[in-house]
Amino acid sequence: MHKSLIIDADKCTSCLQCEMACSYQHTGTFNPARSRIKIFEVEHGIRAIPYTCTQCAEAWCMQACPTSAISRNAETGAVEVTDSKCVGCKVCTVACPYGTINYNQDNGKVIKCDLCGGDPQCAVACPTDAIIYGVPVADEQAA
Amino acid sequence: MKITVKTGGLFTRLLPEGTRGNTADIDVPGGTTPLGVVRHLGGDVDGRFLLVLNGKAVPPSERDANPLGDGDHLSVMPPLKGG
Amino acid sequence: MAWQGQILRVNLTRGTAEPEPLNMAWAEAYMGERGLGTKYLWENMDPKADALGPENVLIFATGPLTGTMAPTSGRYAVLCKGPLTNAIACSNSGGKFGAELKFAGYDLLLVEGRSEQPVYLNIVDDKVEILSAAPIWGTSVWHTEDWIKEHHRDPLIKVASCGEAGEQLVRFACVVNDLHRAAGRSGVGAVMGSKNLKAVAVRGTRGVNVADPARFMEAVRDTHKALAENESRKELTELGTNAMIDAMQEFGGLPTRNFETVKFEGTEKINPAAMWETRANGHRNMVTNKACFGCTIACGRVAHIDETHFSIVNRPEYRVASGGLEYETAFAFGPMVGVDDLDALTFAGYMTNEHGYDPISFGGTLAAAMELFEKGIITEADTDGIALNFGSAEALTVMAEKVGTGEGFGAILGMGSRLMCEKYGHPEIAMHVKGQEFAGYDGRALQGMGLGYATSNRGACHLKHAVFEEDMEDISGNGKAKPCKDSQDRIAAVDSTGLCLFVMDAGFEYGHFARLLDADLETEWSEDRMLETGERIWNLERRFNLAAGLTGADDTLPKRLLEVPLREGSAEGKVNELGRMLPEYYALRGWTEDGQITNDTMERLGL
Numbered sequence: 073m074h075k076s077l078i079i080d081a082d083k084c085t086s087c088l089q090c091e092m093a094c095s096y097q098h099t100g101t102f103n104p105a106r107s108r109i110k111i112f113e114v115e116h117g118i119r120a121i122p123y124t125c126t127q128c129a130e131a132w133c134m135q136a137c138p139t140s141a142i143s144r145n146a147e148t149g150a151v152e153v154t155d156s157k158c159v160g161c162k163v164c165t166v167a168c169p170y171g172t173i174n175y176n177q178d179n180g181k182v183i184k185c186d187l188c189g190g191d192p193q194c195a196v197a198c199p200t201d202a203i204i205y206g207v208p209v210a211d212e213q214a215a
Numbered sequence: 216m217k218i219t220v221k222t223g224g225l226f227t228r229l230l231p232e233g234t235r236g237n238t239a240d241i242d243v244p245g246g247t248t249p250l251g252v253v254r255h256l257g258g259d260v261d262g263r264f265l266l267v268l269n270g271k272a273v274p275p276s277e278r279d280a281n282p283l284g285d286g287d288h289l290s291v292m293p294p295l296k297g298g
Numbered sequence: 299m300a301w302q303g304q305i306l307r308v309n310l311t312r313g314t315a316e317p318e319p320l321n322m323a324w325a326e327a328y329m330g331e332r333g334l335g336t337k338y339l340w341e342n343m344d345p346k347a348d349a350l351g352p353e354n355v356l357i358f359a360t361g362p363l364t365g366t367m368a369p370t371s372g373r374y375a376v377l378c379k380g381p382l383t384n385a386i387a388c389s390n391s392g393g394k395f396g397a398e399l400k401f402a403g404y405d406l407l408l409v410e411g412r413s414e415q416p417v418y419l420n421i422v423d424d425k426v427e428i429l430s431a432a433p434i435w436g437t438s439v440w441h442t443e444d445w446i447k448e449h450h451r452d453p454l455i456k457v458a459s460c461g462e463a464g465e466q467l468v469r470f471a472c473v474v475n476d477l478h479r480a481a482g483r484s485g486v487g488a489v490m491g492s493k494n495l496k497a498v499a500v501r502g503t504r505g506v507n508v509a510d511p512a513r514f515m516e517a518v519r520d521t522h523k524a525l526a527e528n529e530s531r532k533e534l535t536e537l538g539t540n541a542m543i544d545a546m547q548e549f550g551g552l553p554t555r556n557f558e559t560v561k562f563e564g565t566e567k568i569n570p571a572a573m574w575e576t577r578a579n580g581h582r583n584m585v586t587n588k589a590c591f592g593c594t595i596a597c598g599r600v601a602h603i604d605e606t607h608f609s610i611v612n613r614p615e616y617r618v619a620s621g622g623l624e625y626e627t628a629f630a631f632g633p634m635v636g637v638d639d640l641d642a643l644t645f646a647g648y649m650t651n652e653h654g655y656d657p658i659s660f661g662g663t664l665a666a667a668m669e670l671f672e673k674g675i676i677t678e679a680d681t682d683g684i685a686l687n688f689g690s691a692e693a694l695t696v697m698a699e700k701v702g703t704g705e706g707f708g709a710i711l712g713m714g715s716r717l718m719c720e721k722y723g724h725p726e727i728a729m730h731v732k733g734q735e736f737a738g739y740d741g742r743a744l745q746g747m748g749l750g751y752a753t754s755n756r757g758a759c760h761l762k763h764a765v766f767e768e769d770m771e772d773i774s775g776n777g778k779a780k781p782c783k784d785s786q787d788r789i790a791a792v793d794s795t796g797l798c799l800f801v802m803d804a805g806f807e808y809g810h811f812a813r814l815l816d817a818d819l820e821t822e823w824s825e826d827r828m829l830e831t832g833e834r835i836w837n838l839e840r841r842f843n844l845a846a847g848l849t850g851a852d853d854t855l856p857k858r859l860l861e862v863p864l865r866e867g868s869a870e871g872k873v874n875e876l877g878r879m880l881p882e883y884y885a886l887r888g889w890t891e892d893g894q895i896t897n898d899t900m901e902r903l904g905l
Contacts, residue, residue: 225541237571292548293542294803295744296803
């Protein structure tokens, strides 16, 4: 069973440490606008919900990609984009029902969560355990 | 002897189990000092806190010096800071 | 580097918005945020200008750590000449607006002049527009923010706006960002309103870089850990800043009924325990806590009002969770006006955020009005038929709304305590320094804090000095000048980093700031350089005030604090010993006996 990001929105304080950690890991700068995990605030800013790719089994983005630029990492289970193959056609962004694969104007490629190769920095940075990296309890029991 | 302890902030957790609110009457041995009460409750005596005995702040030099009397009222509060 | 290297200069008279390079020499000498903003203010306006005239300059300044992964990195400061004090105004705020301004590519936003018509500024990276605010003029902070996000179809826009209080030039109006966070003090919102600038909307997609990423991330990890493990931090997270109200009560330093005494019999009805208590009808005031940008503490309170409470019983729009009580709001709406109704306090807190004004100054002004009322100097004929007795929850909630909307007696309260009490011929009833009302610490119980109030460059304020520990250990004025002066310099530097002052009591050591700055910026930063910078900032603020026409005679306290001894508490029998402490303080500052900065001091600090 692969580990995954387990998100508990009730614990999220909306500090955006995860967005900064994510953008730093992938771009070398602190830039929430380039984060692959997003915090959405609802109810007049009172509740905050972390939102990112679930690395879903169907992986519509992977199925839709015409250049085979998207593949699943066997070790982590993450669905990853190979930049050298991505032509920036955005078909995957339309195929994804969750909106968690997005076009990056800076380099003309798409970006999505890749679980940082098995050490997701958002979970490391989260001060309240709203984001943890582990095996979900239900899956654990099933196994 | 019996004294009354009033707490603020997270110090309330030091009060005996079953205490309702932030105040409790507790038994301490005769000769216990204000700091001795914090020790008695299991608090970190090296931490920062404010001790108020019968309505007056206890200066650091007297914290572990003068023993309490029966019926004394001691407050154990978080340190003052801006906010 | 951590700077974007450019500022945005907006001239509302001419309708222009142009970027210009950040003055790096100034950033080196004054760091950022409060310090850098002060330097830009000093170089861009005449301190004698009318605070509410077009010659005043309004600055939004980020710090070198704003927008980085350092904990609490969301701070920005708003600076201008203040209409409450006619001195320099410098208020900082958290939330997410400050970091977004940096992400849009601007280290600082400088607003000059005055627009003919109400406008708002819409910044999306390089694209800056000055747009008509006609649809939102006359509406609240909350409505303004909703409208802008909807109008531009982007929920991630960050907004700072001035509310109706700012439009109506309430002397203690604030700039509110992200609905619940405010650059609260000294009336910076009135200056925004005077410029016909309703709001600044920002969306930024540029990253922030640091000079030495590896070393920076190591310092970030260490500071995160220091905060995570600290007991005071845990207290802030769970109980908020209001954890202090019990301590102030027990110590006997909680200003009650306009400084009549220092203990309030209703404290236990408005303390954190009361906020967390589930009532018989199942209602609990506290909902959750919330963080500002980058903050791993999350001291912000989110609360809601009991639906059966008189303040909202017929007003379903307020049956929502919103910003809850912090220590200063609890003090200003509680003991200061003698009210112990938690829901009434929470409602008044909503009003301050919704309409955009400072709870501390409002509480202080309402308390003065209550004293005027109880002494028969004003009557119900003046106060729209409302009995302004101490302890009246109705007076608090009604006036909190009126001051926000500028209706009736609310417009009088909007003058602040000094002008209001002068109007009624009783200036001695106004409890203020340089026109700004006191925070929740009595200067007779806390001598060093009293000295800090008297010498603060923005009038009575608890955030520009910290002598709590010394004051708690020794109730006399002995040796308080040095910790007061030192803490003023220390804090001036912290206020210039882009981080929140509250980390200092939650596990940060001073060296943590220096380590972060040193890795963040190209030049070397040490604790010593921070302290020297802090002292330079303090003196430049002072210089602004002296040039504005203030003198050493303004470094004083109300007679009540200097002449009326406390009747209870740890410091029973004490008055503030300012006469003894002030000369000592001036000497330590390197100022003359009448409070002027000497040439030697100016030279030493490179002013």
